[in-house]
Amino acid sequence: MTTTWSEIAARGNAMKIPSSNYKRNDYATTEITDLYVVDELADLLKVHRAESILEMALHNDTILFEFLAKDFSNPTEVYGPMTAKLGKMIGARIIKPNNGRSTGTFMVEAKFEKKEASTKAISEGIPIGNHQYKGIPTRADNGALPKMVKIHVAGIPFEDSKDLKEKIIDSLSPYGKICKISTLKQCGVFEGAITALIDTDPTQGEFEPLQRMLYFSAWNLFLPTTFRGQPPARDTSRAIAAKIA
Template sequence: MSTQDHVSWSTVASRGASKKVLRPLPVSAETDSQFKLKSNTLFHHPELDYQIMVRQAASIVKQALTPGSVLFSFPASLFKHRTEAYELIEAQCGAVQGFRPISNYGTRSAGEFMVEVKFVMPTSTTKAITHGVSYKNLLFKGSPSVPSGNNTLVHVKMTLLRIPDKDTFLADLKRSLRYYGEVYQVKEYTCGGYFEGELSVILDISAGYIDASGDKTMPVQPLSNSLYLEQWDCFAAASYKGAAPVCHWCKVAGHMRKDCPELAKRVCFKCNGRGHTAKFCKTKKTSDSIDLHEYL
């Protein structure tokens, strides 16, 4: 089915919001030690490492990077002093307006040296990105900076509540997720070599998608705890930084247990009040009352 042709996203969103968010129960430490989940990368975008570096740099300096600049990342032990890296970049790429050592603003425990470079000529910028610089038989390519508003890589953990076809699994998953952003990485987790539906996905939620006509770019749909997968016409439970809380009582996202409308309907067998169960009742027993378990 095609979501855009048959089902509106408002309908999809309302369906997803009403579904329970089902996640596997935690496994005991003894079982984990024998059958620890192992990850296997199914898809890795060639620009993912560069995109992560750009966003990491922006998060370190807590502001937007210089427009038109280039980022380089070197092992911290490669140079005796950072100025040696400056000389190397300028000698192989062209004249530089200035450098900003991003690593100086972060933690010293990081094993890399990251620097932002602003070149005088656009040709030098292009050369730094396409050809990079070489040192001791190692090649380091620069990464173009992006506006701070585009620093939108989101790591999503998913649980597929269905068994997909293995041959078309990755292609179907990427087609389904395109409504939420551009897929940069897909990892599956296996237990004892068997896939149980656990996935992790990295999405760029700033990238739009092409509509059914193929000539119009549409804005991405917002992430939620239940992501609609068009190719299988189903929902997958999802968690990510900033996701809505999930109620421990009704398993529906968007509210906490204390505000649960379903729990508010429950009648306590102990005090006959509403909004809680006897296990969590705070009403004190009167002196002449006797607990059933005590009586038995």
């Protein structure tokens, strides 16, 4: 009999969540090793950071830049060289935190009048001071807030790195676009803990919701998972993983 995702989710939600989830050892050095990283991760994180600051999605078909604040006495000064070296802009906005804290950089979202200007902004960028600033295209969005989620998982089986990567990717793919997977090691030894960065934006596909006991199909296991915005734990157990009957 075929098991549906709704049945899998129901089983996971009914399971007890271990109280002995992975915790860093205060007396040992935690080594983080990237197991998988998508090529466009830096661009995805920049878009995510800009949307998080704005608390809304970026506009469609715009170009996003990030500039060093020290190159300008006022961020709006960048509009001059952008127009002079790339072309007329239909509109633009400065993006920086509103809490008064200096991050050393600020971002600009701009839409150019001509497509050629947008292409040049991405391929060549603009020279300012000793830096060459290149833009990245914003993704088309449906107006939803950013959906980049970092999850922490404990109880991953011990396997060769290549097999481990493939099985984690296969298991997490139903929950979103996998952007990064990292293993956590204590004193150089993998203890079954990983972190993963997942883009759950519905414009990227149809995904299953994350839950505290997450199903990993490669091993037929439910594993304890934590992430920001997670539902509260219902109860605790010493079991690290539970197999589907």
